[in-house]
Amino acid sequence: MKDLKKAEDLRVRLISWYADNARPLPWRETHDPYLIWISEIMLQQTQVATVIPYYLKFSKRFPTIKRLAEASLEEVLALWSGLGYYKRARQVKQSAEQIIKGFDGLIPRVHKDLLSLPGIGKYTAGAILSIAYDLNYPILDGNVMRVLSRVFAMDEVLNAKGVQNKLWSLAEKILPEKKAGMFNQALMELGALICLPSGKKSLCHDCPISESCEAHQKDLVSQLPKLPEKREKVKIQQVMFLLLEKKGFLILQRPDDVLLKGMWELPGKEISDQPHQEAAYQILKEDFAVDGNPHYLSSLSHSITYRAITCHVYLIHVSGEVKKSLMNRLESRTLEYRWIQRDELQDLPHSSLIDKVMLLLDPVQKDLF
DNA sequence: AAATCGGGGTT
DNA sequence: AACCCAGATTT
Numbered sequence: 001m002k003d004l005k006k007a008e009d010l011r012v013r014l015i016s017w018y019a020d021n022a023r024p025l026p027w028r029e030t031h032d033p034y035l036i037w038i039s040e041i042m043l044q045q046t047q048v049a050t051v052i053p054y055y056l057k058f059s060k061r062f063p064t065i066k067r068l069a070e071a072s073l074e075e076v077l078a079l080w081s082g083l084g085y086y087k088r089a090r091q092v093k094q095s096a097e098q099i100i101k102g103f104d105g106l107i108p109r110v111h112k113d114l115l116s117l118p119g120i121g122k123y124t125a126g127a128i129l130s131i132a133y134d135l136n137y138p139i140l141d142g143n144v145m146r147v148l149s150r151v152f153a154m155d156e157v158l159n160a161k162g163v164q165n166k167l168w169s170l171a172e173k174i175l176p177e178k179k180a181g182m183f184n185q186a187l188m189e190l191g192a193l194i195c196l197p198s199g200k201k202s203l204c205h206d207c208p209i210s211e212s213c214e215a216h217q218k219d220l221v222s223q224l225p226k227l228p229e230k231r232e233k234v235k236i237q238q239v240m241f242l243l244l245e246k247k248g249f250l251i252l253q254r255p256d257d258v259l260l261k262g263m264w265e266l267p268g269k270e271i272s273d274q275p276h277q278e279a280a281y282q283i284l285k286e287d288f289a290v291d292g293n294p295h296y297l298s299s300l301s302h303s304i305t306y307r308a309i310t311c312h313v314y315l316i317h318v319s320g321e322v323k324k325s326l327m328n329r330l331e332s333r334t335l336e337y338r339w340i341q342r343d344e345l346q347d348l349p350h351s352s353l354i355d356k357v358m359l360l361l362d363p364v365q366k367d368l369f
Numbered sequence: 370a371a372a373t374c375g376g377g378g379t380t
Numbered sequence: 381a382a383c384c385c386a387g388a389t390t391t
Binding site: 042091143188200 | 381382384385387388389
């Protein structure tokens, strides 16, 4: 079999390359299945460089699964703030409780048990089993898909079910009999450092397995893998308010049935085509019962999945009767609200948009307080 | 099968 | 501004 010979050749070269080129990453310094699990969840659709500081904070604050299970969800979400995909934080917390209860506090080493936990799919289960327990399970992530689709010159669009099955099957076939964890990481590392997405230049001249790579031989590297079309971006405009009073500024908690559920944010609203100055005045009056002219601070961009948000930030001091009117309006709503200082934000679940607004504030802060 | 969920690193 | 990242889950 040609494929089998190819697989053996590929294994040897890849492992050897990895020995010399593996990046020193924090989660590579531990054998604790709990910490490896946490790293894998954080790394879902999230780049290594982004994850590192969060992983370090998390492993320090919740060094054991028991500590995580006993923590409050709010604290976990606060620590996760800025990392995105906040469902992961809820699921990690929920899984920790399930593991304490149902698995004696030990991260399962059975594939089916891992898959039963929220937030763990086929990739993450394989990663935990191979990396933490050195069991022979394949993985298939974005990196591995790119590498395999090139090595085997697969020209079908990747998202189809049949193609996915084929890729999983290949990932399983090329797996060595021992050291699956190291091999899996080597495959991903190759995708991260050498076999880069089209658009970036692939570094085939440094690739340890270019001789086994069909795409390289046929000069198809820049055309593979074939990716599905992406959803069109939707442009959204919104206004956002810094309502300042003596003791700080106002934040609201998002409801449970929307994007970023339960996260704290500045008061604001999506607007249509009207000038944002007018919208700001009107929304302040109608939605927050504040009659006054907000001061335009600046606008910033923020994107959430397919949404490209332009956020116009306004600032207004509230006190006396104006504040009383605002408080009345807030009390009549079911939304939670708080007045906080800037340094209290880090203890509350919040998206990075509000952090961007805070940074915007730096140049003018001395004029505010 | 397609849509949804965050945010930023990189080019 | 586009692409895509150590994907999972819901529709």
